[in-house]
Amino acid sequence: MHPMVKPALRRGWRDLKTVQFGMTPVHAMTLGPMDLATGSFLDLLNGTRGLELLREEGRRMDLPDGHVDGLVRGLARAGLLDDSRGGGPAADALRKKKEVLDRLRPDLASLSLTTSTPGDAIGQLAARRSQRVQVRGAGRVGAVLASLLAGAGVGEVDVLDGGSVEPWDVAPGGLPPESVGDRRDESARRAVRRAAPDRPPRRASAQATEEDGDPGFSLVILAPRDDVAVHAPDPAAAEPLMASGTPHLYAGVVEGTGVVGPFVLPGETGCAGCLHEDRVDRDQAWPRLIAQWRSGRQRQVRPCDLTLATTVAGLAAAHALAFLDGRVPSSTGARWEVSVPALHWQARPVRAHPACSCAAAERGIGEHLSEDGESHETMAVQRPSEHCRKAEAERPAGTWRAHV
Structure with a gap:
């Protein structure tokens, strides 16, 4: 280990015996009591020395x-x-790609x-390189979203x-102006390759995985350009994903509202079918409206504010x-919505519905506490072992005090 x-x-002394790590309430922590010699020794914990060399440095500084x-154990706890040098073989392979790692250092x-x-951060970053994600939709939302994932290290x-590509598909970070007239999916894939710090090889064809819910995908994101599909996602379109457990x-964006969610763990959390059944319960006219919206004449250019699409x-x-x-994102069992011009985010629950064929309702209805600390009535989400590699870290907001 190289601590x-x-x-x-950020680090700073609150007083002569207390060091504060971090600035914001979510991450700030104080450590004490600490003498000046130990405080100076912290500068040696920069990853260039193993424990044996650190012990020698401690003896030179007359530390007991x-x-x-004890200091290393306390800081680790x-x-x-x-x-x-932690994180395992995948992390070691990433360290050897200096230019790639430099892009991903933030x-x-x-x-x-x-x-x-220790070592978990680069281990997680390296694990992203083995992930496969599919984005369905290459408009102002989908193309930018795909580029962001590639730029963040998803393999x-x-x-x-x-x-x-139409002129109104163009967006900074997504489809460029010179792509107008080109095939939309190929243009989006080019944008993805440009954004990736370590450009993956070009795939000969994606036809084998089109619309079949390929279980090889870690995640599929549905970002349709059709505003009706954003507002009222068709459960039938997700049936292959539900069947494969993907x-x-x-x-997406519908009119002046941006929507993120629900995040669906098939058979465990509320899905598009649950959303539809709940709306039918609350509004008898809903099926009639949906039929008209889906069969009506489509506008050539749908409203999609550029900054709202980028935010989504x-x-x-x-x-x-x-x-x-x-981790389990707060969009699990909820739809986060924001509308222009007020731009107030709010979470609307997507409850598991007993009439939905997904059978998620059998796991029970409860209350889910979102990451922002606000309580939202929705399905009680547990961390499914088959989907989440490790439990989400539980760390309350505020300042912690540790004694070394």
Whole structure:
């Protein structure tokens, strides 16, 4: 182990015996009591020395026997320590790709804030490289979303869509102006390759996985350009995903509202079918409206505010990455919605419905506490072992005090 105090956290002395790590209430932590010699020793915990060399440095600084080991253990227990050589073989392979890792260093620093075991952050970052994600839809939301995932280190991001790029599909970070007239899916895949820090090889064809819910995908994101499909996702379109047990997330813009969610763990959380059944219960006219919206004449250009679409793409990508990194995002069992011009985010529950064929309702209805700490009435979400590689770290907001 080569201990390293997490560089993502700013450090400062609150007084002569107390050091604070981090600035924001979510991550700030104080450590004490601490003498000045120990405080100076913290500078040596930069990942360049193993434990034996650190013990020698401690003896040169007249630190008591065992003090270095105790300090390292205390910092590790507090979640303040990383290991510059940890993370396993995949992390070692990533370190050898210096240019790739340099592109991802901000993401690595961010992951270090949400992991506690030394070496976990780069281990998670390296694990992203083995993930396969498919984005269905290459408009202002889908193309940007796919590029964000690729830029964050997801190993393979495929994009499905039909038709050709129109001028109104163009968006910063997504489809460029020069792609107008080209095939929409191929243009989106080119954008993905440009965004990726380590460009994956081009796939000869995606036809084998089109619309079949390929279980090889870690996640499928449905980001349709059709505003009706955003507002009222068709349960039939997700049947292959439900049958194969493929986790999937909905995202898009309808009129002046951006939507992220629900994030669906098939058979365990509320899905598009549950959403539809609940709406039918609450509004007898809903089936009639849906039939008209889906069969009516389509507008050539649908409303899709550029900044709202980019915001939705960013939030959806963040929720997707949270899942890929082993956590349950707050869009599980909920739809996050935001409308212009007020831009107030709110979560609307997507309850598991007993009439839905997904059978998620059999697991019971409860209350889900979202990551923002606000209580939302929705299905009680447990962390399914088959979908999440590790339990979500439970760390309350506020300042922690640890004694070394």
